[in-house]
Amino acid sequence: xEMEKVYFxxxxxxxxxxxxxxxxxxxxxxxxxxxxxxxxxxxxxxxCPFTLIxxxxxxxxxxxxxxxxxxxxxxxxxx
Numbered sequence: 001x002e003m004e005k006v007y008f009x010x011x012x013x014x015x016x017x018x019x020x021x022x023x024x025x026x027x028x029x030x031x032x033x034x035x036x037x038x039x040x041x042x043x044x045x046x047x048c049p050f051t052l053i054x055x056x057x058x059x060x061x062x063x064x065x066x067x068x069x070x071x072x073x074x075x076x077x078x079x
Contacts, residue, residue: 003077006033006070007052009041014049015063023067028074 006024008016017035025033041057044050049066050059053073060066 003074004032004054005052006031007039008033008035009039009045009050010035010037012045012049016049016051016066020063020067020070024070027071031074 008021010017021033021035024031039045039052041050041052044057044059048059048061049063050057051066051070052058053070058066058069058073060069
């Protein structure tokens with residue numbers, strides 16, 4: 001099953017915004033990678049860096065670690 005949507009919350013203050021979003025967008029132009037105002041996951045958003053991938057939360061300790069996890073998942077699912 002191929003990944004379809006990756007969403008980042010613009011309100012998340014844990015360094016998940018532009019650098020990771022743009023890096024992912026340029027690395028994977030076929031994926032739908034977007035930033036949205038609020039993803040409705042406020043409890044998670046206040047605690048750590050996170051993203052929604054096809055409606056499921058992926059969270060991490062740091063923004064850099066989250067980026068690595070997303071990359072691994074994309075590569076795994078593209079095989």
